[in-house]
Amino acid sequence: MKKLLNIMANRLFIVAVLILLQLGLIIGVMVSLSGFKLVSNLLRFLNFFLIIYIVNRQENPSYKLAWIILVLVFPLFGGLFYLMFGGRKMPKALRREAMIEAARTHPVLPRNEKILAEIEGQDEQAAKQFRYVVNNAYYPVYKNTEATYCPTGEIKFWHMLEELKKAERYIFLEYFIIDNGIMWDSILEILIEKVKQGVDVRVMYDDAGCVYTLPANYRKILEKLGIRCAVFNPLKAQLVIQMNNRDHRKICVIDGKVGFVGGINLADEYINAYEKYGHWKDTAVMLKGDAVWSLTVMFLQFWNFVYKAMPPSNYDDYWPVYKPEEQPVSDGYIQPFSDSPTDEEEVGATIHFNIINQARHYVYIHTPYLIIGYEMQRALETAAKAGVDVRITVPHVPDKKLVFMVTRANYEPLLKAGVKIYEYTPGFIHSKSFVSDDEIGLCGTTNMDYRSYYLHFECGVLTYKSSIIKEMKQDYLDTLKDCCEITLEDCRKTPAVVRLIRAVLNLFAPMM
Template identity: 50%
Template sequence: MLNKVFKFLFHRIVLVALSMLIQIGALVIVIWRFNEYFVYFYAFCVLLSLLAVLWIINSKSNPSYKIAWIVPILLVPIFGGIFFLLFGNNRLSRRERKKMAGIRERVNSALSEEWSIVNIIAAEDQNAANQARYIEKYAGAPVFSNTYTEYLTPGEMKFQRLKEELRKAQHYIFLEYFIIEEGIMWDEILEILVEKVKEGVDVRVIYDDAGCLFTLPYRYDRKLESMGIKCCVFNPFIPVLSFRFNNRDHRKIVVIDGFVGFTGGINLADEYINAYEKHGHWKDASIMLKGAAVWNLTVMFLSVWDFLRKDNTDSNYDAYRPQVYHPEPFPDAGYTQPFCDSPMDDEAVGETVYLNLINKAKRYVYINTPYLIIDNEMVTALTSAAKSGVDVRILTPHIADKWYVHAVTRAYYEVLVESGVKIYEYTPGFVHAKTFAVDDEYGVVGTINLDYRSLYLHYECAVWMYRTRSVYQVRDDFLETLNVCEQITLESCRNVPWYVKAIRAILRAFAPLM
C-alpha cells in the first residue's frame, strides 16, 4: 500500500501539476507583494486582454473557437490575455519555421512525381477530382491508383493483421502513435520489433508524450533505444505553462517497407483490442493499405521524424521508396489518398474533407465518431443534407470515456434530429472509430474525430478513398453495427431534465477549449 502511495506521489503527472501550481502561486505572490503597483499591473493586463481579443477577432480561427476564448478573457481580463498567450496562440518559433520550411521542400520533392492521377479521375467524375485536388494542394498529398485497401474492425482484427505484416518486414518498420501502453498488445508487437532489429531491420517509433503520460514510464524512449529501436517523443510534456500542450500528435501510422501501411483510430493499448473492458465493448476501425499510396504515409512519418530527431541525417526520403512492387494491378483498387492535417498551417484540411463529402452527397452519409462536438459549418452541412433528402446517419458511443465530452456530444442531438439526421448510440459500449461512407463511392478512415481538438489543434491523418472495395466494407459494417444501437428520438432529446440541459449548454459554450 505504501509503495502505491509513493508511486502516485512521484508520478510525473503529479510532479508536473505541482510545478504548474507553484508557477501560478508565484504569479499570485508577485501581484500581492507589489500591490502598490497593482493599478498599473491591472491596466497592463486589461490592455493585453483587449489586444488579445482584437487579435482573435481578426484571426482565421473558427468563430466558435474565437467565442470560447473571448468570453473568459473579457470575464477575467487580469489573467485572460496572459492565458491566451500561453495556451491559445499556435505559432512556431523562427528556428522551427526555418526547419519546417526545409522539411516541406523535401516532402514536396519526394511527392512531386505523383501529381497526375487526379486528371484521370476528372475524366470519370469532376466532383471526385475536385475533392482529390483540394487534398493534393492543401495537404500536399497526391492521390494514387493501384493500391489494395482492407477495412479492419474491430481492433482485434487489426492487431492480427498488423502482427502478420510486421513479421514480413525486410527493410524498415515505422510506427507513430498517440498512445502506447505496456500490456498484451504492445508487448507482443515489441517482441516482433526486437526480433526484426536483430535481423537488421531499421525500426523507428514515435509516440506522443501527453498521450502516453499514464501508459508508459518516464523516458521510455531510452529503453527502446537500448533495444536497438530508434525512438522520438513528440512534444515532451514539461512542467512549464505553454500553449504547446494543446498540440498533440494524434496520428496512428504504421509503414512496413514502404509497401504496407496502417492507419485509423486504433492505438497500441489493450482496451483497443478488448483485452480488458474499459468502457464496455470497444468498437474501433483501421485501414490497411498495400501498394503505391503507402508512399504518402511513409513521407508523413519521415517528415515528423526529421523535425523531431536532432541528430537525424536521413533527409533523402527517396531512399525509403518501396523495394517491393506488386507486379499486377490490384482488383477493385479505385483511388486512394492518405493525407495529414496540421494545426500550424491555418488550413482545416480534415474538416474541409468532411464538409466536401457531406455537401456533395446525393444518397447517404454514414458517420462513425466517438465525439460529436461540431461548429456551425458542420451543423449546417449535416442538417442541410438531411433536409434535402440525403440519408444522414451518425453513430456515437452509449458509454462515455469522458462524461463532460459525452454531455457536449448529446447537446447537439436535438438540433440534428429535428432536421432529419438519424443518430444512434452504440449500446454495447464505446465507439472510437472515425469513418465516413458516402454514396457507395467515397470513404474516409482515419484518426480525425468530429471535435475541435482533432479538427483544429491536433496533428491528424486519414485516408480518402474513391471507388475502392473498402468503401463497401465501411458501409456494410456501419449498417450491421446499427443492429446493436439505440436510435435517438426527438422526444428523448426534449425530455432531458432542465438542469442537464443547462450543464450541457455551459459545456457546449466552452467545447472548443476542451
C-alpha cells in the same frame, strides 16, 4: 505493474503541480498589481485591443467567442491566458522547422495528374476533393494499391502481426498511445526478433498519449533493444503552448509494401483484450502498393522533425530503396494524407466538410466526439434538409464525461434538422470514419472536435470507388443493430439542470 503505475502517476503529478505553481504565481502577481489603479486601467486597455485582435484572427468563430467571453469575464488574467494558450498554433521556431521538413518531401511526392484526370472524367466533385488534398497537403492520389478494411481492432491486430513477421528491410511505427499488454507485447516480441535479423525498426509515440501507459525512460528501454525511438513533444513542467499540440496519428509501414492507418492504437482496449469502457469499436485500413509511399514519407518527415540525434534522412535515398517491387491490381483510388497544426490549412476539417456538402444520397459517420462549431453544424443540417440521409454514431459509454456532455448538447439542433443520431450501447466507439453514396470512404485519426481539427497532427486515407467502401457501409449498418437511436423526445426529457450544464460546457467546447 503497480510500481510502474505509481511512477507514471508521480510523473504526471509532479508536472501538474509545477505548472499549477507557475499559474498560481502569475495569477498572484496579477492580483497584487491590479490593486494599483494605473495597472488595472492598463489591463482593461490591453484587453480591449486583444479582443479586437481575436475577432479579426482567421480562426473558427466558436473558438474566438469562447476566448472573448473568458477575457471579458476574467479581465485580470483572461487576456494573459489567451496570450499563453489561445494562439492554438505551435511556436514560430517549431512551426518553421516543421514546415521546412514538410517542404523537403514535396519533390518526392508525385502529383499523379493523370490519375486526377481519370477521377475528373468520372465525377468532377470527387476530383475536387482529391485535388484539394494534393494542392494543400501535397499528398497524391494513387492507383496500383490494394485496400483491406479492418472493422475491428482485433482484425487489424491479426493482419499487423502477419505482416510484421514478413518484414525484411524496415518497420516504422507511429502511435499516439502504446501500452504494455497483450497487443504491444506481441508486437514488441516480433520487433526484437526483426532487429536481430538486421531490420531497421523505428518507433515514435506521443508523450502525453503515453503518460499513463509508459515510463518516462521508455525510449531508452527500446533503444537498448536495438529499436530506434523518438518521443513527440515530451511533457514539461512549464507553461508552453506547444503542450496543446499532440501527435495523434496512427501509422504502421512495413518495407514500403504494407501500411496501416486508422483509429487503432497499440493498447489492449483496442482489441477488447480487456474492457475499459465497454466493448471498444474501432476501424483501420491496410494498404498494399503505391499508396504506401505516402505513409512512408509521412513517417520519415515527422521522424526527421522529432528525432534530433542524427542528421535528417534524405528522401531521394529512400525512394529507390523502399518503393515496392510488385504492383497489385488497382482497387479504386487511394489517397493517404496528413494534417498539421503548423500551417493555416485545416485539412481534416475541410475533407469532412467536403464529404458532407457533396453527398447526394447518404453520409454515415462514426466519431467518438461530436464537438462541432456552427459551420459543421450547419453543413450537417443543410445536408439533412436537402434530403441526404445523414447518420452519426457516437459512444453510449464515454471515456471523458464532460466531453460527452458537450456531445449530447449538440444532439437537439441536429435532430430537428433531420440528422439521425445513434449511441453505441455496448460501449465506446473510437472509429473516425465517413462513407458516402457508395463511392467515397474515409478512415483516419481525425475526430469531429476542435483538437483534431486545429491542434493535433492527424492522418487518414481517402478512397473513391474502392471495394472497401461497400464493406464500410455494411459495417456501419451492422453496427446500428447494436445502437439506440436518439430522438427529440429523449433530448426534451433531459432535466433542466443538466441542459444548463451542457450549454455552459458547450460554450467553452473549443478549449476542451
